[in-house]
Structures are given as C-alpha cells and as structure tokens.
Amino acid sequence: MTPTEIRSFLGLVGYYRRFISNFSKIALPLTKLTQKSEPFVWEQKQEDAFQTLKQKLCDAPILSLPEGCYDFVVYCDASNQGLGCILMQRDKVIAYASRQLKIHEKNYTTHDLEMGAVRKMG
Numbered sequence: 001m002t003p004t005e006i007r008s009f010l011g012l013v014g015y016y017r018r019f020i021s022n023f024s025k026i027a028l029p030l031t032k033l034t035q036k037s038e039p040f041v042w043e044q045k046q047e048d049a050f051q052t053l054k055q056k057l058c059d060a061p062i063l064s065l066p067e068g069c070y071d072f073v074v075y076c077d078a079s080n081q082g083l084g085c086i087l088m089q090r091d092k093v094i095a096y097a098s099r100q101l102k103i104h105e106k107n108y109t110t111h112d113l114e115m116g117a118v119r120k121m122g
Contacts, residue, residue, distance in 0.1 A: 001042065001050075003034050010034070013053045017098065019063065020056045024082040024098040027053060031100060064092035078113030080106060085117045 001009075010030060017023040029049040032038050066072075066089055076085040084098035097117075105113065 003040060006030050007034050009050070009053075013057060016057060018095050020053070021086070021096050022084055022098060023053075023096070024084065024100045025079075026056075028081055028100060062093070064089070064094055066094055074118055076114050076117035078110060078117050083113060083117035 010027060013020070013023075013027070020026070026049055029045045030053075033040055033042070033046060071089050072094075073088045074085055075088065076083070078084075080101070082098055082100040084096070086096055087094040101113070105116070108116070
C-alpha cells in the first residue's frame with residue numbers, strides 16, 4: 001500500500017467510525033504512515049490494524065436509536081494515544097466516538113483529557 005491508498009482507506013472507514021469501538025486506537029498505526037515526518041514501513045502492527053478495521057466494517061454493529069431524552073450515560077476514557085467515549089441509554093449502545101490526541105494535548109492531565117472525551121461526544 002502507498003500513503004495515498006492508506007489515506008483513502010482511512011477516509012472510507014472513518015466515515016463509519018461511530019460504529020467502531022476504539023476506532024482511533026485501532027487506526028493509529030495506519031495514521032502514522034500518512035504523516036510526512038514518519039518513514040513508510042509496513043509491519044505486522046499496520047497489517048493487524050488494517051485487517052481489524054476491515055473485519056469491523058463487515059461485522060454488523062448493534063447500535064440502538066435513542067428513546068426519548070432520559071437515562072443517557074456517557075462512558076469516557078483517555079490515554080496517551082487518544083480519547084474515546086460511548087453514549088448509552090438503558091444499557092444499549094447509542095454511539096461510539098474516538099479520536100487521536102493532537103500534539104499539544106499530549107501534555108494534558110488525565111482529568112483534562114477525559115473531559116475532552118466527554119466534549120467529543122457532545
């Protein structure tokens with residue numbers, strides 16, 4: 001694969017990111033290959049990320065439509081790689097959201113990162 005082909009693939013799967021739990025974390029090895037500052041080396045971790053994303057696109061995601069405007073719960077998490085959160089209502093997943101950290105965010109405290117994950121859902 002070339003960096004252009006990877007960008008194209010990430011654009012396609014990125015459209016469906018709200019159906020894929022931990023999308024940003026899974027896509028990170030591929031995203032790094034699209035950066036001009038990174039050497040293009042396709043290793044097992046890139047192949048694993050590519051195959052995992054393809055499989056997750058083929059799996060039927062089970063998301064629910066919201067019912068009314070009550071009983072929503074947001075679960076969020078942050079790491080040194082990215083932010084992620086899940087919106088749930090009555091133990092049913094409504095949506096997933098995730099993204100990689102920007103360079104300046106890597107210095108943020110865990111509390112600030114988790115608040116960023118909550119904001120990402122909103």
